[in-house]
Amino acid sequence: MSTRTLRGAAAIVGVADAVSPTGELDTRGRVLEAAMIREALDDAGLTLADVDGICCSGLATGIAEYLDIHPRFVEGTFVGGSSFEVHVEHAAAAIAVGLCEVVVGVYAATPRQNRRRGQLAPSYGPMGPDVGGEWETPYGTRNPMTSYALAASRHMAQYGTTSEQLARIAVDTRRWAALNPRARYRDPLTVDEVLASPVLASPLHQLDCCLVTDGAGAYVMTSAERARDLARPPVYVLGAATGLDHWVISQMPDLTVTPGAISGPAAFARAGIAPDDVDVLEAYDSFTITALLHLEDLGFCAKGEGGAFVEDGKLGPGDALPMNTNGGGLSYTHPGQYGMFLLVEATRQLRGESGSRQVEDADIAVAHGCGGVLSATGTVVLGNEATL
Amino acid sequence: MTTRFEPTASDEAATFWEATREQQFVLPWCTECELAIWYPRLVCPRCFDTAIEWRETSGAATVYACSIHWKPGTGRAEEDGPYVVALVDLEEGVRMMTNVIECAPVDVVVGMPVRLAWEPLSDGRHLPVFRPA
Numbered sequence: 001m002s003t004r005t006l007r008g009a010a011a012i013v014g015v016a017d018a019v020s021p022t023g024e025l026d027t028r029g030r031v032l033e034a035a036m037i038r039e040a041l042d043d044a045g046l047t048l049a050d051v052d053g054i055c056c057s058g059l060a061t062g063i064a065e066y067l068d069i070h071p072r073f074v075e076g077t078f079v080g081g082s083s084f085e086v087h088v089e090h091a092a093a094a095i096a097v098g099l100c101e102v103v104v105g106v107y108a109a110t111p112r113q114n115r116r117r118g119q120l121a122p123s124y125g126p127m128g129p130d131v132g133g134e135w136e137t138p139y140g141t142r143n144p145m146t147s148y149a150l151a152a153s154r155h156m157a158q159y160g161t162t163s164e165q166l167a168r169i170a171v172d173t174r175r176w177a178a179l180n181p182r183a184r185y186r187d188p189l190t191v192d193e194v195l196a197s198p199v200l201a202s203p204l205h206q207l208d209c210c211l212v213t214d215g216a217g218a219y220v221m222t223s224a225e226r227a228r229d230l231a232r233p234p235v236y237v238l239g240a241a242t243g244l245d246h247w248v249i250s251q252m253p254d255l256t257v258t259p260g261a262i263s264g265p266a267a268f269a270r271a272g273i274a275p276d277d278v279d280v281l282e283a284y285d286s287f288t289i290t291a292l293l294h295l296e297d298l299g300f301c302a303k304g305e306g307g308a309f310v311e312d313g314k315l316g317p318g319d320a321l322p323m324n325t326n327g328g329g330l331s332y333t334h335p336g337q338y339g340m341f342l343l344v345e346a347t348r349q350l351r352g353e354s355g356s357r358q359v360e361d362a363d364i365a366v367a368h369g370c371g372g373v374l375s376a377t378g379t380v381v382l383g384n385e386a387t388l
Numbered sequence: 389m390t391t392r393f394e395p396t397a398s399d400e401a402a403t404f405w406e407a408t409r410e411q412q413f414v415l416p417w418c419t420e421c422e423l424a425i426w427y428p429r430l431v432c433p434r435c436f437d438t439a440i441e442w443r444e445t446s447g448a449a450t451v452y453a454c455s456i457h458w459k460p461g462t463g464r465a466e467e468d469g470p471y472v473v474a475l476v477d478l479e480e481g482v483r484m485m486t487n488v489i490e491c492a493p494v495d496v497v498v499g500m501p502v503r504l505a506w507e508p509l510s511d512g513r514h515l516p517v518f519r520p521a
Contacts, residue, residue, distance in 0.1 A: 031400065031438075034431040048436065068433035129398050135427045136485045138395040138515055139473050142461030146473055149455035154475075157453070157498035201473070202456040250475055250485040251427075255453055 009096035014044025028110035030066045053103030057083035061247040062128035071244050073100035132248050147249035147373035149201035152289040154255040165307035166288040167194035172316035177327025179357035185331045208288040215335035217344050235347045239271030239381040249373045260297035260377040267379035275299045280349045280365040282342040285328040322359045339369030350384045363387050393463025401428040403442050408514040411506045414442040426482035447504030449476040456493040472496045490519040
């Protein structure tokens, strides 16, 4: 059991705090957070370049974006004042199993200063300062669609990707939905029908966009040991990795490369697999362009070749790379945070429970989530007993 | 005046927004790295330095990505018609969200050179937008 203990696996190596006898500090918000991170790193003899994990009691994408860091571990649990102890527990576990090496946790709040400054200085909530409201929304953005439309625009200009190629993803995903009695849309779809649907934010058509539906899901995890005694065949986590990039799309370094280029290869390496080994791919399809970027970043084809890769129909039932086998966010369901459904469908496929849409001999499945506006990815490689 | 969601104003961008009252676009530069920073931060994200200097932009930029919004987004009015939301790369090496105005939306393409223009806001500030160069 020694491999399962946290004892001695991780340590706190630097600290900092800022307080004042007046009860009021001169700085606040991100500036104050940056100062604390700098001091704690100095205390540890480390630099920002060493940091590959970030913890805060809220949305960590804003801090990562502000400091222009791209961590592979993130912990944003908010449970009030005990958040930081919970973060330390999770960070220690992450370090213990090698998910990351240097994690920085940060907190800053200035209620007295904010009160004195009054209306000119609203308190920052867990989301941090309103970056979108200052630098993007004034231009009439319609998010998330605007951000994904811009990514599609750039991919088309840089690599010659076409609307027809993107439409093909919606068409193949609908072929899966046709086999799923619980899917929202099941009627056959053609490329022409996608192209004839209204353009809301060019170059995306309405049928390039995911659904808006109700939906809910859950999962249970336990040790491999206990799993073997339970009711269902275990679906093992063979590898998993995270990529964190930006909060708002205008801060994304390259609109054609998602943080999946970090989390995908890392998760595959941890699982000891290559893209060719994947039997079923559940890859977040908030928009057709989202799925196309995943295919490239996960290594199923080279960067820029996603359009050519999908155009001859590789992703549907009976095709070479079964993708989004429940009908995806495009045709099955999309309540807002679709990542849960990727895990549920991957698990069902590996248990062989997917009925008429069951992929034959499915041993390895990948659930690849993508949140925000191509902001953060989580790649999970799952396998059945045969893959151990 | 185009109907818009008016930008908030953060502490860290106070110098930027004040300068827009005179239609001046100033960018924060880290004097240590000699690199421009966008959006405005008072801490350099590369070296943690706080020696920030505000310098006026040349106003020259290139379209990096663009999208015609046929249906209005946040704050925009249907009667103002379709408009272009774009990311532009400023000559100084930073990228920002903007609108490209004063041309037919379908004429805006990736790689197109554009120049700084201004749209008034209700509180005396101005919003930087771009038009074909």
